[in-house]
Amino acid sequence: MKVLLPTMLLSAALLLGSAQAMTLPAIPTTASAASVTRESLITLALNVVASGTLLVAHTLPEGATFVPGSAAADGQPIDVRIGHSGRLYFTLTAGAHALTYRVTHQDALPTLAEPGILRVTEQGQDLLQGEVDQDDARTAQHPKETASGRTSGVLRLPLDGAVIQEHSTSVQVNYVGDEPELRVNGDVVPAALIGKRVRGPNFGELTYVAVPLRPGPNTIQAGDETIMVQVPGVAAQVAFSLVEAGDARRPAIVRVQVQDAAGLPVRVPNVTLSIEGAQPLNPDAIPSSPGYQLALEDGRADLRLRPQAGGQVQLTARSFAGQGQFALGGTPAPLIVGNASLTLGHPVIASGRATVEAPAFGGQLRVYADSAGLQPLEEVQTPRHLITGDASLLQNDLTARGPVAAEYRQPGFSARYALKAAAEPFGERQYNSDGAAVKVQAGPVQVFGYHALVEAGSQKITADPLTGIVDLGVGLTPGSETAVLTGTVEGLSRTRTLTRGVDYSIVYDTGTLILTRPVSFTDPDLEAPQLTVTFSRPGDTAQRSAAWGLGARHTWGTPLNGGELVAAYAQEAGRGTFGVKGTLTSPGRQLRVLGLVSGGVRAEVGLKQQLGQTGVLTVAATSQSEGYGGLLGGTPGTTVAADLVAPVAGMFGVKAGAAYSSVTGVLGAELLGTVTHPGWTAGLGIGATTEGQAFAVAEVGMTAPYAVKLRHAQGLTGQASETALSAALPLTRDLAVKVEDRVRWGDQGVQHGGAIGLVGRYGVSQYDVTYELPNAAGAAGRVRAGVQAEMPVDDHWSVGLRATTYVFPTxxxxxxxxxxxxxxxxxxxxxxxxxxxxxxxxxxxxxxxxxxxxxxxxxxxxxxxxxxxxxxxxxxxxxxxxxxxxxxxxxxxxxxxxxxxxxxxxxxxxxxxxxxxxxxxxxxxxxxxxxxxxxxxxxxxxxxxxxxxxxxxxxxxxxxxxxxxxxxxxxxxxxxxxxxxxxxxxxxxxxxxxxxxxxxxxxxxxxxxxxxxxxxxxxxxxxxxxxxxxxx
The missing domain is CATH 2.40.160 (Porin)
Structure with missing residues (x-):
């Protein structure tokens, strides 16, 4: 029962001519008045005594247009979105006294509609007044601010200094006299791109469409005028900035923006974040994907964190480089709630639950406890009741499979005991069990330690994750499997533990494990991926051992111009590993090294060096000695691969590549001369191997408007020749048809393996569908497909699709x-x-x-x-x-x-x-x-x-x-x-x-x-x- 209802006072002030505020009069609807565009200030005076967040919904007066950027609460800018219905939705902290926004209109404003107010707290939602369509609010979008063009000069659009997300733009040219020549980055834009031409007696207007731009700064010149616009490059970093520190009643707000290496905003749909010390209030954009995904709009979003009494919060971007650490505001005030019961009888029984969030010793302590377990395993019995009608099932970011999860944080120190708290420092793999992690920061140096009891299966199978299906054999022990995806990212090993029910499904009776999503969805940067599954069968000896480690981490500079050095000792399954991992990043260069010692030695090196605007050198090398048995182990031997793309003069350049494997003892290399022109490239060269093979190589590629690459290697010493085709044909900005085909020409006839598919995303929906064509060797066609989609139909209906398919040949x-x-x-x-x-x-x-x-x-x-x-x-x-x-x-x-x-x-x-x-x-x-x-x-x-x-x-x-x-x-x-x-x-x-x-x-x-x-x-x-x- 509500004991307090808000009162709303609505007023509007009309601004005429000089934009001075005055009491809203009855505006005569004469023709002269109707021709004047007016601006009005609408004020919603709030008197709501409540905690949490308010969602205020208000319908625009008929004939009025919202002025973007004008919404404020007590004079401070606030978030506003516009729903499909046209209704405005304001998000503000409870306790604000006045909400204002501006509108433009020509006729008199009608009587203002009553707003709806929804109070949102951690325990749920409470409608205080009016009506709020939560589906309309959930799908509402930020208003777009349209940039007007210049009213004088030759180049009217785009504006000088504009940041353009697309790789092409429209250019409007107004001229007097003869038509001027349009140049972009010094190249003449062909007249075929003129989409609109208006001519007068001695003047004209030209509108060029789909004028190609390159990443970075672009100069546009027409007549005597030159402007510069910028196109963001690939996403390279995430910037965090604190908008509001919050307190025990108000959520903290952190602005998150994805940027390229130059700091320009990049349009990406979402970013994966690791949040330590707080709980996000924004919904997970892709709940079925590992980690927490924050939905972005034009590469930016405001992350709202649950109100709490002070403390430190650390944000780390998993998708791109970036980290932010902030001190949350508010007067330290403890929150301690719980119950306990102890029965002395036959037998003795103890039970209880507790939540503790309190300042302690200059930091913030969080403890969550439940004698029945904070996160029961999936194999436990069905709960007594289907629904409870309360907030007892509320999830928390700090959880454990056991009865207690705890975290203590203060500047320079953090300790955490929770599920997946422990992670080995070299491959960054989190242990899927309760564990402890401690970090001590002293300037740029961090000392850390971790410990976890890990249960591992007694049997192991390694498979290619692209197959999608792994046969483990019949009769598995339920819950005994651990699936780990391994590979390399920019030359260094990387591992990730897969989650049952999200990344894969398993049938224990038949021993069939099925990946529910393609690897390209969750690990697009992972090279040469492999899937390792450990499991047990009834009767096998339980494999439970301690995994622990100690180490130090030294960081300096920024994620784009700095470095990191990690030295640690890690023990797992009774085997110790000492290692050193280093990363050095500077503009145009990234060097990664990893050295491990455990009964042998394993070393990895990865280098990426930019050469001018278009050149790049990449080198990756791995060496492992016999007897090495530590973390991230692979096949003994040495592999080295290097690739070079370098400009020589103007549009001419060279492309070279070499690869060596000590396992096969073969070294192969090739060298091509290249010609690069806006929109296409071509190359011609030769190659050879230490096995005495020689071949000629020809390549041609197109980059705009389609991405197409054709390569042919012609054998010169009797070996088979090979042709490869790959293409990406965009249907929309986020969806493309992909085509791959590889043809081998030899003495045994023509053999080819091709594939055609669909790849891309729509909003948070992802598609990866590939059909491999039948080949001449008789192998039947097969389909590898993955679709994960969430498509809103209207304000109330939505349709989701999730599918994986593999055909070979059944x-x-x-x-x-x-x-x-x-x-x-x-x-x-x-x-x-x-x-x-x-x-x-x-x-x-x-x-x-x-x-x-x-x-x-x-x-x-x-x-x-x-x-x-x-x-x-x-x-x-x-x-x-x-x-x-x-x-x-x-x-x-x-x-x-x-x-x-x-x-x-x-x-x-x-x-x-x-x-x-x-x-x-x-x-x-x-x-x-x-x-x-x-x-x-x-x-x-x-x-x-x-x-x-x-x-x-x-x-x-x-x-x-x-x-x-x-x-x-x-x-x-x-x-x-x-x-x-x-x-x-x-x-x-x-x-x-x-x-x-x-x-x-x-x-x-x-x-x-x-x-x-x-x-x-x-x-x-x-x-x-x-x-x-x-x-x-």
Whole structure:
């Protein structure tokens, strides 16, 4: 029940001519008045006493246009978006007094519409006034500021100094006399690009379309005028800036922008961030992708962090180089909430939950604890109720599989115990288990250590991840597998642990592991990827060992002009590894080195050197001695690869490459002369190997408007010749058709392997579909496909698609189509799943959830047909009123989707609170799927409070089975005393016969004493006190 409603005062001030504010009069609708464009200031005076964030929705007056950049709260700029409906959505911190924005219009403003106000807190949302369409708000976009052109001069568009995201632009030229020549970067723009020509007696206007630009600065010249525009290069860094420090009530806001090496903004759809010390409020742009993805608009977004009492937050961009560390504002104020229960009886039982966020010793401490485990494993039993009707399932960024997760941070020091807290320092792989990590910063030097208990399978298989399917053999131990993706990034080894249910699915009975997404989605920079899977089978000896390490990290400069040096010792699976890793970055150069020692030596070097505007030298070398058994180990031997692209004079240059492998003992090299022209390149040269082979090489490529590369290597010493074609034909800015083909010409005839596909993204949707054409050797065509899409249809409907397919030569596929409908408190989903592997399985699933006031209802269902047929349905109801609370869940499971052969069950729990009486009751029914065996139980009980500090109570429970006819009765009597607020002491006796199985909530036989504690926010520097009410 809301005890406080906001009051809204609406006013508008009209600005005429000199833009002076005045009281809004009735504007005459005469022709002269209508021809004047006016600007008005709309003020929404807020008087809302609340915490959290306010989402204010307001409908623009008819005929009015919003002025971008004019929205402010108490004079400070605020975020505003415009929905598909045209409604404005303002996001501001609760506590602001006035919200203002400007509009332009010609006619008189009509009566202003009542705004809607939604309060958003960590616990949920609360509609305070009016109506707010949350789907319209969720899909709203920032208003676009249109840049007007110059009103004088020859070059009207683009504007001098403009940053253009595309690699082409339109150019508007206004001239007097003869048509001027247009030049871009000194090259004449052909007249064929003139899309519009207007001529007068002695003047004219030319509009050039799709004028090509190059990354970096571009000069545009027409007549005597020259302007400069810039085109961002590839994304190279992420810049962070603190917009608002926030406090315990207001969220902190950090501006995130993706930039190129020159600091220009780059348009990318999202960026992967690692956030330490705070929890993001922005939704994850791609929930099914590893890590946290922040959605960007034109390469920029404001990241909102959950309100908290001070502390340090560190942001690291995983996709590109970039790191930011900020001190959050606010007066230090502790938040301590929890409960605990200790029962002394037969047996002794302890349970509890706690949340601690508090300043301590000059830093910020966060502790989350739950005796039942913060993050249960997927193999645990189904929860008692489908829905709970409260915020008990709220997820936190700090979690663990065990009962405790903790973090302490202060300037120069951090300690963390949580899931995936520990990571080995060389390949940056996080351990998928609870672990501890400590970091101490002293100037540019950081000392770190970590420890984790890692469970690894006793068997291992290495496979090519491009196949999509790995056969591990039948009969795997559920949950024993660990899938790790390895490869190199810019010459150095990199590893990533895959997540079950996100990166792959697995069938333990058949031992089939299926990658659910192509590697190119999540690891586009990973070269030569390999998949390593460790697992166990029943009867195998458990492989659990400690993984720990100590080291130091020295950093200097910036991510684009600086370096990092890491020296560490790491131990895993009883084998120690000492290593040194270094990165040196400067404008145009990046050097990476890695050296490891563990019974042998492994060394890696990667160099990338820019040569002028277009030249580049890349070198990658790896060497491993026999006997090396440490981290990141590979095949003993040495491999070296080098590539050079260098300009010589004007459009002429050279291209060279060489590769050597000590395993094969072969060295190959080639040298080409190249010609580069805007839009295309060509090269001609020769190559040879130490095996006595020689070949001639010809290449031709096109860069705009299509990316096409054709290469032919003609054998000169009797070996086969080879032709390779690759092309990317853009359909839109973010979607392209890709074509690859490789033809081998030899004595055994023509052999070729080709592929055609679709690659790109739309919003946060990603596509990678490839069909490999049949070849002359008789191999059938195969399809490797991956689609991950989320496509909004309108304000309420959206459709999602996720599919992976592999055909070689028989079809194996997994695909799902999902639809979602959301309006107000209603959320409905419907999905279709298809899987083909040694037979087909098709399934349909859906859910329906509706909440209003204290009521929440939910229905879920799933049916599978085919070789893995089964059905699984559930319905839940939750009512949480001030005096009555009811939870009820019904389930039906049968076939392959059921546990223990199938079941049908009904569970209901209810409580009723009066001033002096607490009553509780419940009913449970469970039967087999064929309804032949039934187990039922019921309970009722309560407590009567003789005084506010003394109560007597009891519980009666009956349980029965059919067809055995066994019925058991049990009960208990107890006395509860409350010596102080928040502390309860209960003494009782449980009458439970020995033949009656103890049920959930009834864990005692005979006498027992129970201590219950409920506590909330307290002051750390004050004497320990507790307050609240006793837990019953």
């Amino acid at each position: 079809l194996t596929t997994q695909a799902s189509i999902n639809t979602r409908y959301r309006e107000g408190g209603l959320l409905a989903t419907l999905g279709l799943d298809v899987a083909v592997q040694e037979g087909w399985t098709a399934g349909v699933r859906g859910s329906l959830t509706y909440g209003e006031g204290p009521w929440t209802t939910s229905l879920t269902g799933q049916s599978a047909f085919g070789v893995q047929a089964g059905h699984k349905y559930a319905a839940g109801l939750a009512y949480r009123g001030e005096t009555v609370a009811v939870l009820s869940t019904a389930r039906y499971e049968v076939g392959a989707l059921a546990q223990a052969g199938g079941l049908a069950s009904l569970t209901t729990d209810a409580t009723y609170h009066l001033q002096r009486i607490d009553l509780r009751a419940g009913l449970g029914l469970r039967t087999s799927a064929d309804f032949q065996a039934l187990t039922w139980q019921a309970y009722t009980g309560g407590t009567y409070w003789l005084t506010p500090r003394l109560g007597i109570g009891g519980l009666y429970r009956v349980i029965g089975q059919r067809p055995t006819g066994v019925v058991g009765h049990s009960g208990s009597l107890e006395v509860t005393a409350v010596p102080m607020a928040g502390l309860g002491v209960t003494a009782g006796y449980a009458f439970v016969p020995t033949h009656v199985i103890l049920s959930e909530g009834e864990a005692q036989r005979g006498e027992y004493v129970r201590l219950d504690i409920l506590f909330h926010t307290i002051c750390i520097s004050c004497p320990p006190t507790v307050s609240g009410q006793v837990i019953r």
